Amino acid sequence: GENVEQHPSTLSVQEGDSAVIKCTYSDSASNYFPWYKQELGKRPQLIIDIRSNVGEKKDQRIAVTLNKTAKHFSLHITETQPEDSAVYFCAARGGFQKLVFGTGTRLLVSP
């Protein structure tokens, strides 16, 4: 079955710096890779996603890249702000719509 690994588990940056979170997946049949943000005490919410036929997608300060050959994808946040502080989860959807999440990255942006 699908296995998703996510690194790092924690990430501390200064406001204005960039942050990068990396994930790898195991199932070559996976075709959809979303990223979720979970603020303290709240439910996870989708921030960006990418499908297997695309190599990169950008939405304002966030971008996601996908390397299908290497089976890894990454989240890039530029010009970080304190409100970006949260836990970020990557996920991969494979056969039978099985949606598997990574272990999460706690991002702390210091003013």
Next chain:
Amino acid sequence: DGGITQSPKYLFRKEGQNVTLSCEQNLNHDAMYWYRQDPGQGLRLIYYSQIVNDFQKGDIAEGYSVSREKKESFPLTVTSAQKNPTAFYLCASCSDRGIAFFGQGTRLTVV
């Protein structure tokens, strides 16, 4: 995400008791999921269902059971066979595009 509702928000269970967590959605989504969230372990998949009257085990199904008799409902029963049930449980449903919408979660505590 306002269209998926979990209840109760907090639940206390005595050892040896079964408890059922409710998950209802009015988003007309076919796919539904149950995840368990523990500190530092991300979102672990318990069960998922692609369509009504069908469901599959996830990565940590032991000690749990589900049913999918209606499209709108996907209840999770935590049985006495689950040795460490204290956790935060999240239900989600997925659109046809694969975007997951989460409920607000149920925090289960064994007393």
